[in-house]
Amino acid sequence: MxxxxxxxxxxxxxxxxxxxxxxxxxxxxxxxxxxxxxxxxxxxxxxxxxxxxxxxxxxxxxxxxxxxxxxxxxxxxxxxxxxxxxxxxxxxxxxxxxxxxxxxxxxxxxxxxxxxxxxxxxxxxxxxxxxxxxxxxxxxxxxxxxxGMGVHGAPLIKEGMGVLTHCNAGALATSELGTALAPMYVAQSQGINFRVYADETRPLLQGARLTSWELQQSGIDVTLITDNMAAHIMSQGLVDLVIVGTDRVAANGDVANKIGTMGVAILANYFGIPFYVACPSSTIDFDTAHGKDIPIEERDGDEVCEFGARRTAPPGMKTRNPAFDVTPNALVAGLITEKGIIRAPYVETLAKTFQG
The missing domain is CATH 1.20.120.420 (translation initiation factor eif-2b, domain 1)
Structure with a gap:
């Protein structure tokens, strides 16, 4: 308990x-x-x-x-x-x-x-x-x-670790502790000392505005980095673990999360860093077989053309602004759920855990 x-x-x-x-x-x-x-x-x-x-x-x-x-x-x-x-x-x-x-x-x-x-x-x-x-x-x-996700995910966080997260999947995104941040809060309550690197998460800066603020309020050691700093920080050996949230998990374990997540997963794979996704069972979509079938929200291009209240792109500039991307299941070390950590092969393990 x-x-x-x-x-x-x-x-x-x-x-x-x-x-x-x-x-x-x-x-x-x-x-x-x-x-x-x-x-x-x-x-x-x-x-x-x-x-x-x-x-x-x-x-x-x-x-x-x-x-x-x-x-x-x-x-x-x-x-x-x-x-x-x-x-x-x-x-x-x-x-x-x-x-x-x-x-x-x-x-x-x-x-x-x-x-x-x-x-x-x-x-x-x-x-x-x-x-x-x-x-x-x-x-x-x-x-x-x-x-439940906090309890099952906290053992992944060891003393002195560096943990990177992308976007905001904490108390601000849920009812209480969050998904990706829940293991961090539980680890903190257990007296484990660790540090968190929060990607700023362009274009709407959920990591900068929300995650860094939330973790700072809770007393967790947090360092804010821009999205394009993640590779460098990983290359310096400062990141031992990645935990992100998700907006939808397909039946095969493909994961849709805030745009930029797939890039973080690719980087983590290159540097040999475990990449975990925290997801409650309510986020698992067994009616969607593969990540390619997940609808991706495309938002107003003005979000890309502005930083804060200032226009940063020329007038009339064409843009793309997908709000999410899909990380292939092969890059996911495990799904942190309220029933435990689910690992590949996800088609079998997800179905057995939540439909069996």
Whole structure:
């Protein structure tokens, strides 16, 4: 059993908060300069918050989507039973359209729709209570998933190690400890001394703005580097382990994560550094056989043409801005899950662990 009283991460601000049946999301686009929480008044606001990356990280997006469906439905309790169920399905589909790559969003929304469809009492008010309970269950389950990944991944981190991570897969991306950062928080609570190198993660700087801030707040020794410094830092023998998160894992173990992750995996493979991916079972997509079938979100090119508030590219410049890339399973030393570390061959081991 994990003693959370020793986890300094417990004091971190939460990405998603559900209190008195109101949804509050931390606006992560303002970090680290400002810590601002926004009450979500409408489903349109929730959709925009997810799309604009005010809330981000696959587990947090799933939790926000589940609560977002409640925001959409709470003013529709006087509809007929049939019309209310139509709204459940329509609003779930609307929220699911906000971001395509993270599997948790669609997973959570489908789970709520199915729960409503299977309920005995179909009256809108009764269905709404069923959906509230299910959304809260998803939130609590994610806390336990994070703790499980932390417990199983912490033994990988040894005294004096250097650990590199890319993007943000910590408390800000989930309900509590995070995915990739969970083993770090658990190792810290066990008195293990180690250092973390955080890639800045262009173009939206989630590593610089979020991961470095989060780890600094928790007291973990963290050093921020630009993305193109990773190879040099590895070549100096400063990195012993890489742990990243993921937005979707295909049935064969291919991993979709923030753009730049595949490059880190290739570098780690070249330098003989183990590359691990932390993923809760909710992020494993058995309906997608291979990574090539994962939809990759393409974002506005202005994100590439700007740094901060300043334009850094010529007017009219053509851009590409894929938000994610897919790391082949051959580069993954193991998947850190709440049930333990899963290793190749992933088609067999993932199915046996989570479908057997």
């Amino acid at each position: 994990l003693d959370t009283s020793k986890l300094k991460a417990d004091s971190l601000v939460r990405a998603v908060r559900w209190e008195n049946r109101e949804l509050f999301l931390l606006d992560q686009t303002r970090l680290p300069g400002e810590v601002i929480e926004e009450r979500q008044e409408t489903v349109q606001q929730v959709w925009e918050s997810i799309k604009a990356l005010k809330v981000r990280g696959a587990p947090a997006i799933g939790i926000a989507g589940a609560y977002g469906l409640l925001v959409a439905l709470r003013e529709k309790l006087d509809l007929s039973q049939g019309d209310f169920m139509e709204e459940v399905r329509a609003q779930a589909a609307y929220l699911d359209s906000s971001r395509p790559t993270a599997v948790n969003l669609g997973w959570a929304l489908r789970r709520l729709v199915k729960k409503a469809e299977e309920a005995d009492d179909k009256s809108p008010r009764a269905l709404f209570e069923v959906l509230v309970a299910e959304a809260e269950a998803i939130h609590q389950e994610d806390r336990m998933l994070c703790r």
